[in-house]
Amino acid sequence: xxxxxxxxxxxPVERAVAARVGxxxxxxxxxxxxxxxxxxxxxxxxxxxxxxxxxxxxxxxxGTERRTLASPMYKQAFCxxxxxxxxxxxxxxxxxxxxxxxxxxxxxxxxxxV
Amino acid sequence: MSERxxxxxxxxxxxxxxxxxxxxxxxxxxEVVVLAEEPRPPYDRVALTTYFTGRDPQELNLGQDxxxxxxxxxxxxxxxxxxxxxxxxxxxxxxxxxLSYDHLVLATGSSAAVxxxxxxxxxxxxxxxxxDDVADLRGYVEQLRSDHPDRPVRGTVVGGGLLxxxxxxxxxxxxxxxxxxxxxxxxxxxxxxxGGGEQLRRLIEDLGVRVLTGTATxxxxxxxxxxxxxxxxxxxxxxxxxxxxxxxxxxxxxELARAAGLDVGERGGVVVDEAxxxxxxxxxxxxxxxxxxxxxxxxxxxxxxxAEITADRxxxxxxxxxxxxxxxxxxxxxxxxxxxxxxxxxxEGTLEVAYADAVAGxxxxxxxxxxxxxxxxxxxxxxxxxxxxLRPMLGRELGCDPAAFLVPDVGDAAAAGIELPxxxxxxxxxxxxxxxxxxxxxxxxxxSLAEVKGCTKAGTSCGSCLPLVKKLVETEQERAxxxxxxxxxxxxxxxRAELFNAVQVTGLHTFxxxxxxxxRGHGCDICKPVVASILASLGNGxxxxxxxxxxxxxxxxxxxxxxxxxxxxVVPRIPGGEITPDGLMTIxxxxxxxxxxxxxxxxxxxxxxxxxxxxxxxIWQRLVDAGFESGHAYGKSLRTVKSCVGQTWCRYGVQDxxxxxxxxxxxxxxxxxxxxxxxxxxxxxxECAEARAKxxxxxxxxxxxxxxxxxxxxxxxxxxxLFAEDLDxxxxxxxxxxxxxxxxxxxxxxxxxxxxxxxxxxGLDHVRDVVLHDSLGVADELDAAMADHIGGYQxxxxxxxxDPVKLARFTAFVNDSSPDxxxxxxxxxxxxxxxxxxxxxLAVRP
Ligand code: SRM
Ligand SMILES: Cc1cc2nc3c(=O)[nH]c(=O)nc-3n(C[C@H](O)[C@H](O)[C@H](O)COP(=O)(O)OP(=O)(O)OC[C@H]3O[C@@H](n4cnc5c(N)ncnc54)[C@H](O)[C@@H]3O)c2cc1C
Ligand code: SF4
Ligand code: FES
Numbered sequence: 001x002x003x004x005x006x007x008x009x010x011x012p013v014e015r016a017v018a019a020r021v022g023x024x025x026x027x028x029x030x031x032x033x034x035x036x037x038x039x040x041x042x043x044x045x046x047x048x049x050x051x052x053x054x055x056x057x058x059x060x061x062x063g064t065e066r067r068t069l070a071s072p073m074y075k076q077a078f079c080x081x082x083x084x085x086x087x088x089x090x091x092x093x094x095x096x097x098x099x100x101x102x103x104x105x106x107x108x109x110x111x112x113x114v
Numbered sequence: 115m116s117e118r119x120x121x122x123x124x125x126x127x128x129x130x131x132x133x134x135x136x137x138x139x140x141x142x143x144x145e146v147v148v149l150a151e152e153p154r155p156p157y158d159r160v161a162l163t164t165y166f167t168g169r170d171p172q173e174l175n176l177g178q179d180x181x182x183x184x185x186x187x188x189x190x191x192x193x194x195x196x197x198x199x200x201x202x203x204x205x206x207x208x209x210x211x212x213l214s215y216d217h218l219v220l221a222t223g224s225s226a227a228v229x230x231x232x233x234x235x236x237x238x239x240x241x242x243x244x245x246d247d248v249a250d251l252r253g254y255v256e257q258l259r260s261d262h263p264d265r266p267v268r269g270t271v272v273g274g275g276l277l278x279x280x281x282x283x284x285x286x287x288x289x290x291x292x293x294x295x296x297x298x299x300x301x302x303x304x305x306x307x308x309g310g311g312e313q314l315r316r317l318i319e320d321l322g323v324r325v326l327t328g329t330a331t332x333x334x335x336x337x338x339x340x341x342x343x344x345x346x347x348x349x350x351x352x353x354x355x356x357x358x359x360x361x362x363x364x365x366x367x368x369e370l371a372r373a374a375g376l377d378v379g380e381r382g383g384v385v386v387d388e389a390x391x392x393x394x395x396x397x398x399x400x401x402x403x404x405x406x407x408x409x410x411x412x413x414x415x416x417x418x419x420x421a422e423i424t425a426d427r428x429x430x431x432x433x434x435x436x437x438x439x440x441x442x443x444x445x446x447x448x449x450x451x452x453x454x455x456x457x458x459x460x461x462e463g464t465l466e467v468a469y470a471d472a473v474a475g476x477x478x479x480x481x482x483x484x485x486x487x488x489x490x491x492x493x494x495x496x497x498x499x500x501x502x503x504l505r506p507m508l509g510r511e512l513g514c515d516p517a518a519f520l521v522p523d524v525g526d527a528a529a530a531g532i533e534l535p536x537x538x539x540x541x542x543x544x545x546x547x548x549x550x551x552x553x554x555x556x557x558x559x560x561x562s563l564a565e566v567k568g569c570t571k572a573g574t575s576c577g578s579c580l581p582l583v584k585k586l587v588e589t590e591q592e593r594a595x596x597x598x599x600x601x602x603x604x605x606x607x608x609x610r611a612e613l614f615n616a617v618q619v620t621g622l623h624t625f626x627x628x629x630x631x632x633x634r635g636h637g638c639d640i641c642k643p644v645v646a647s648i649l650a651s652l653g654n655g656x657x658x659x660x661x662x663x664x665x666x667x668x669x670x671x672x673x674x675x676x677x678x679x680x681x682x683x684v685v686p687r688i689p690g691g692e693i694t695p696d697g698l699m700t701i702x703x704x705x706x707x708x709x710x711x712x713x714x715x716x717x718x719x720x721x722x723x724x725x726x727x728x729x730x731x732x733i734w735q736r737l738v739d740a741g742f743e744s745g746h747a748y749g750k751s752l753r754t755v756k757s758c759v760g761q762t763w764c765r766y767g768v769q770d771x772x773x774x775x776x777x778x779x780x781x782x783x784x785x786x787x788x789x790x791x792x793x794x795x796x797x798x799x800x801e802c803a804e805a806r807a808k809x810x811x812x813x814x815x816x817x818x819x820x821x822x823x824x825x826x827x828x829x830x831x832x833x834x835x836l837f838a839e840d841l842d843x844x845x846x847x848x849x850x851x852x853x854x855x856x857x858x859x860x861x862x863x864x865x866x867x868x869x870x871x872x873x874x875x876x877g878l879d880h881v882r883d884v885v886l887h888d889s890l891g892v893a894d895e896l897d898a899a900m901a902d903h904i905g906g907y908q909x910x911x912x913x914x915x916x917d918p919v920k921l922a923r924f925t926a927f928v929n930d931s932s933p934d935x936x937x938x939x940x941x942x943x944x945x946x947x948x949x950x951x952x953x954x955x956l957a958v959r960p
Contacts, residue, residue: 006928014636015664017928025936028928032626032636048680049936053668057638059604070639072668072676077638 002099002106008034009103016069018052021107026096027052028105029069029080037080038096038107039069044085046073051093059086069093116145116186119428120205120213122195122370123221124150126159127401127417129176131219132187134425144428145186147213149205152244153192155182160414160543160576163280164879165248166287173835174245198374200394219424220371220384220392220399224364224412229272233334238342239358242281251359255288258356266291268354270345272331273361274301276442279449281359282323290357293324295345300327305442305453309470310495313477317449317496320475326353334358366403366410379405388434390424398424406435413440414575415542422545441505441542443498443578450498452578455491455508456481464490469520478520480504487511502582506538506548540582543575548586555590563587564872581875602863603640606633610788610863614648618859623654624661643667644863647750650786651858653902656913657749657786658920669748672924673910674730679937679948682730683723684710685747686737687783690757690775690795691718700740708733711945717754717792719745724946728926728933734911743909746784750864752791755779756804760797760814767797769814774843775803778812781847782854784907788861788870791854794825806834809867810850815839819846823853824878826868835871835878838886848897852885855896 005011005019011030018041019028025041041049054072058065068077068086077086083093097108119135121128132146150156157174165171182189197206204212226241228234240251258267267290271281274296285292294301300311301318315325330348337343346352366383377385377393383405390398390406401417402410411417416438426433441454459466463484470477476496483490489507494500500519512519534540536549554560554569563580566587567573573580601607606629608616613632622628625645629637637645646665650657657663657670669675674682686701701720705712708729710722725733737743746752755778758764760771775795785791794805795812805811811822817840825834838849861870871878883889914920926934939946 004929011928012664012923013661017923018926020927020930025927025934046678046680048678049934050668050676050680053671053676053680055639055642055667056636056664057605057642058636059638060635065635067636068638073678075639 002108005105005107007103008036008100008105011036011105014056016052016054016056018049019107021096024096024110025049025052026107027054027069027093028098028107029056029067030105031056031067036098036100036105037067038098039078039080039083040094040096042093043071043073044091044093045071045076048073051078056080061086116143117216118214119144119146119217119219120195120215121146121148121219121221122205123223123367123401123403124148124152124156124189124191125221125223125401126156126176126414127223127421128219128221129156130418131221131400131421131425133177133181134422135428136181136184136187138425138429139186142186144217145188147188147190149193149195149207149213150189150191151194151208152246154245155189155191157245158575159243162242162245162248163284163287165245166252166284171245171249195370198370198397200374200397203396216396217428218397220397220403221401221421222367222370222403224366224402224410226360227363227365228360229331229362231272231331231333233336233342234358234360236334236336236342237340238356239334239360241360242277242284243364248284251284251357252288255285255290255357259289267356269293269357269359270295270353270355271359271361273363274298274325274327275304275361275363276302276444278359278361279318279444281361282318285357285359286321286323291322291324293326293353293355294318295329295331295347296325296327297330298327301325302444302451302453305457306451306493306495307458307479309468310451310453310477310479310493313470313472313475313495314449314451316472317475321449364402364412366405368403371397371399371403379408379410381410383410386420389427389432390420390435391427398427400424407437411438411440413438413442415545418543419545439508439542441508443501443576450494450496450501452494452498452501452505453492454501454505455489457491457493459491461490467516467520469517480516480519482512482516486516489516499581502540502579503585505542505579506534506540506582510535510538534586540586541570541572541575541579543579544571544573546570546572551583551586552590555587555596556594560587561591561596562873564869577877584875602644603638605629605635605637605641608632610644610648611860613644614651614859617645617648618652623649623652625665626661637665639667640863643670643750646670647786647788650751651903652899653906655906656908656910656917656920658910658914658923663920663923672727672730673734673744673748673914674725675748677723677948680934681724681726681937681948683721683747684725684730684733684737685715685719685721685745686742687745687779688719688754689779689783690755690772692757692772692776697740697742700737700742704733704736707736709946711947715747717747718756719754721747724939724948726926726933726937727924731915731921731924735915738909738912738915743783744911746910749784749786750789751784751786752779752782752793755782755793755795756808757795758797758802760795764797764802766800767814768816769797769819771795771797771803771812771814774812774814774819774846778847778850781904782850784910785854785858785903787854787858789864789866791867793850807831808834810834810853812846812850818842821846821849823881824868824871826866828866830868832868837878837882849885851900852893852896853881855899856881856884856892859896 003021016027016029026038027041029037041051054070057068067080070077083095085091095111156176194208195205204214226243269285269290270293271278274294282292282294301314332348333346335344344354368384371384384399385405400420423433444451459481465482468479479493481491534548538548554566560566573583642665715721755775757771757775761767792808793810794803794808796803796805797814808825811834813820819841821837822834823837826832938949
């Protein structure tokens, strides 16, 4: 099942918004190159649903740049691709499938952790 | 029973002695009685002249309260010793008492020596030695100024040495005209040579001080009132002057010792051996009153060494006087002069390397050994930046081309490259070596310049060694693998201040352009808000406009403060804490309607907690309709201007503190800065607004306002320091405008004004020079920047309410208009509070 989020053009660039996907809340991030990621909105460190209000950024890990979302509560950064917390790799936000149909962003299933 | 040590004299060296003794005598073998003729605790005489630049005299005091409250220490202020009975081991006091001693320490210092000039005791003639001297001088000049508001007060300093030039600076600071009269053919004849003297004269004259060298003062002439009116010189010429300061040298106060039959030197001073013992082994003499190795030292560093030796010896140690050097640096007047080692190249076979540039106003000379390798001394006039690095190299091989130190700009770089040996003295005032500074960082865990200062005392007296201490601390931190945080984060190597400059100069106003030009990557939660703050400080419209919105931390992004459950708090501005009953009721009604937890904050206003993102606009609308606006509780910006009720109601108030607080709050509201800013205004010295705990504190006086800066509550509390006195309204506002703007331009990220003042080169004095005397020539720019801020101010809440694009972001979900239903509350003490969502949910990957 795919849930419509918004038109791509209506999403803020390099920032997140919150969306409802069934009973889940996800944080949807549109990067400057129009890639879109969806991770869990619940900040695992505070338990509050606030990830969508964090700052989007980047960090270089082992020579490769990873795009990140930082929690607005206690500032841990998470990898947008994997949902992993960069400072505590055992902690994960969860990631959701994203696809673009025409110019509409849709979110699918929560991806199984690998 | 402990033994009693009596210290005669309560000066700088006496203080150091008591401190050294108490820190070493853990078992409490000795009790110490300090007899201080001056009616105050020991103070920093070296910094006496700062008395005129508005510094609070209390801040000159030496010794933490703990030292003087130590049960084994008794400080008797305002009491002089009048005689010593060596046989009975007693001292007679000015109170008529007799005090017995087991050991006596003479630390009586010296008094100003006035030459036998007729009329030198007239009213209007002063010396320059104690706080009372400078207070009298100030009172006299201010009286003259108010008697003759139509013309400047004319002042003359007799003596063109270090002290005389400081006194000339003091006269200027008091708004008087000043002339320096020196008998020798040049200024500072003991420290600089002819070439240096010539340059120095030009620099001093450029400051508006008249210089008469080769001139002997013959007489001070009086008016009929008995006050000084003019001076006559040996060549018959004369000069009108109403104030005369004699700065012609000092004389050791060895009178007690002489009367008690102790040996005194040919030119005065109590003769002591290398252990600082006088001819009576139960009596030591230390500091400026002592004559050691045949010489009396008029500097504080050798005195401190003697204090340490005496403490050590009393406890059974065997320390001896290590010798001293007469390095000096002119501290004030804004003219750089330094002289150290064998400055006059009197040694055999010495080489001199000199550099003079009359246009740039510098003269520099190094004295070297005959192989041009070892540094023996030097004179720097006009630019003494190399002094801190060169002085510790005295007697050592420089290890590079000496000329490198003399050429402008390169000098500093060369100095940075030299590697100081551990035993090289860095701070001569406090006898601190390079090794001790390194150890403080590497082993004692000091993490900042301020901590190293606290732990080693380096740089805490005259301050001339500070640049070097700072460099050593940074190098040592780098070596220890502690990253010296200059760059902001992994995306920018620039510090916040550097980035501010860069953005200002290039005029870029989007993050993507700025990071492309000055950084790398895509930014993070450190650099994005910093850039947002810089852009806001430089006036780039609403903080949520365009790309700027995306840079903001959630508080600025939502114009409210994030709470632990993900809701926000709302704080309307209540300028100065003044609110009408209707205003209170409006806030109450809104809180009730939205069921917001309500609390009076520590900042004299009201915080409404528990608002959901989607409720914020409706709450603001109600507040804005009732005439409220954003209180910026969320911003790194002005928070509140706390005030007391002041003159309008309080029976002690001397100014309208509420009106001033409101004016200041409305002036600086919305001003984005490196960290939050808090101000306070009290209506009198009782200080009910706790203004001295604020970044900027204003305290009313009969004449106007005293301005204090750099206060802080929080983690590291600090009292604000006196910045300027008796300002009128306009002067106050101008000083605060510039102070804040200068802070905004130069501080680091998240550095409150307190920490900024500790770290900035030159400290408070430098900032005061910039703000009050425009020493950097940037005052107009700072004023213009503040005018722009005030002109561009808009209420951030109202602007959102008026802009559908901005308003659109205040929804819980992009694809669902319903509110977030996961929030849960319970009622406590009559209001709701969040139920904490069952513990942190730390998903663990398989
Ligand atoms: C609401 C209030 C407590 C209260 O219930 O009274 C408060 C609440 C917060 N303070 Fe405070 N401080 C409040 C007065 C103070 C005061 C007292 C004062 O201003 O007179 C101080 C000490 C004075 C000072 O700042 O020097 C104070 C020193 C701090 C500090 C430590 C700053 C420091 O320099 O060490 C922080 C942490 C920080 O800013 O990094 C802090 C941070 C915070 C934050 C922003 C923490 C956070 O990120 O959540 C709190 C959230 C505010 C909110 O949700 O609205 N708060 N905080 C007060 C709001 C005042 C206002 O009307 O704006
Ligand atoms: C304006 C100024 C600037 C200076 N700048 C520098 C500088 O940059 N670098 C530097 O190294 N030095 C400087 N000095 C010199 C430095 O201040 C002195 O070397 C230092 O203060 C000497 O300390 P002391 O304790 O020996 O004497 P003092 O500080 O003079 O203290 C002696 C105290 O003993 C008291 N006393 C005397 N007799 C009695 C008695 N019988 N009973 C009780 N009390 C008595 C006196 O009242 C006085 O308070 C400066 C001095 C002045 C005035
Ligand atoms: S500081 Fe002074 S004027 Fe203000 S309330 Fe207190 S006593 Fe009154
Ligand atoms: S040399 Fe004077 S404080 Fe260090």
